Amino acid sequence: MKQFILLVLVFILPQLSLAQIEVEVLPDPLVFEFELEGNDPFQSVFAPVIIKNISIYDTLAMVWVREVISAPEEWSSFVCDYSQCFPSYMDSNWMPPATPIEDIPVLAPGEESVFNLYVHTNQVPGEAVIQFCIYDLYDLDTPIICPEFNITVSGFTAVSDKEISSLQVYPNPTTDFFMLGGDTVVDQVVVYNLLGRQVRSFHAYQNARYDLSGLPDGIYLVSLLNEEAGTLKTVRLSKRAFRP
Numbered sequence: 588m589k590q591f592i593l594l595v596l597v598f599i600l601p602q603l604s605l606a607q608i609e610v611e612v613l614p615d616p617l618v619f620e621f622e623l624e625g626n627d628p629f630q631s632v633f634a635p636v637i638i639k640n641i642s643i644y645d646t647l648a649m650v651w652v653r654e655v656i657s658a659p660e661e662w663s664s665f666v667c668d669y670s671q672c673f674p675s676y677m678d679s680n681w682m683p684p685a686t687p688i689e690d691i692p693v694l695a696p697g698e699e700s701v702f703n704l705y706v707h708t709n710q711v712p713g714e715a716v717i718q719f720c721i722y723d724l725y726d727l728d729t730p731i732i733c734p735e736f737n738i739t740v741s742g743f744t745a746v747s748d749k750e751i752s753s754l755q756v757y758p759n760p761t762t763d764f765f766m767l768g769g770d771t772v773v774d775q776v777v778v779y780n781l782l783g784r785q786v787r788s789f790h791a792y793q794n795a796r797y798d799l800s801g802l803p804d805g806i807y808l809v810s811l812l813n814e815e816a817g818t819l820k821t822v823r824l825s826k827r828a829f830r831p
Contacts, residue, residue: 608642609731610639610721612638612721636734639699648723648725649722651720651721653666654717656717658713658714662713668702704717714737715737719734750772753769765809766797772813774791775790776809779807802826
């Protein structure tokens with residue numbers, strides 16, 4: 588019997604010594620897409636990630652290391668955990684002697700914690716790959732897992748296609764004025780002749796009548812402009828004298 592127990596221990600102990608902490612990262616993959624909104628230069632996007640200790644027996648004293656693989660030079664990133672946010676110059680939550688060991692998140696088997704990766708884009712669209720390696724504090728030589736955040740930020744559209752398609756110039760033909768229909772996004776109205784010469788310019792406002800009196804009859808191009816999006820639409824407008 589004693590020999591049997593020794594045989595079992597000889598077989599099991601090496602296996603236990605090889606046991607490693609296992610971690611699950613969600614979502615998988617870490618793919619996030621965002622769209623810039625407005626003109627706020629301090630706007631940031633954030634990507635949440637759940638780290639779960641799926642080991643059966645081992646507790647994880649979690650150390651993370653952030654590495655930017657690729658990103659626009661205008662971007663910066665930082666990480667927040669359940670208790671604090673780390674400035675962008677800190678690539679890890681473990682920087683002794685500045686970091687107290689009490690600040691290291693500890694996950695017992697089955698426990699999880701949420702981390703947020705924030706990206707300050709400085710209103711510049713682009714793509715980034717940011718690696719987020721997880722280590723055990725007591726084994727900093729070998730990462731447990733190194734998932735990569737894939738973040739895409741597209742430029743914002745100040746005016747939607749639906750808003751543009753709803754814009755109308757009426758009456759058309761006209762005698763001496765026109766108005767805009769569906770106008771909630773036009774900041775300026777510019778009228779050109781067919782030679783491309785500007786003949787009128789107006790500041791746009793709701794229910795305005797735009798005066799064409801004094802211009803000869805003919806075909807004109809009316810450009811509707813938005814301060815952020817530029818030219819939204821150009822409409823051919825016919826001006827002709829009233830004939831009873």
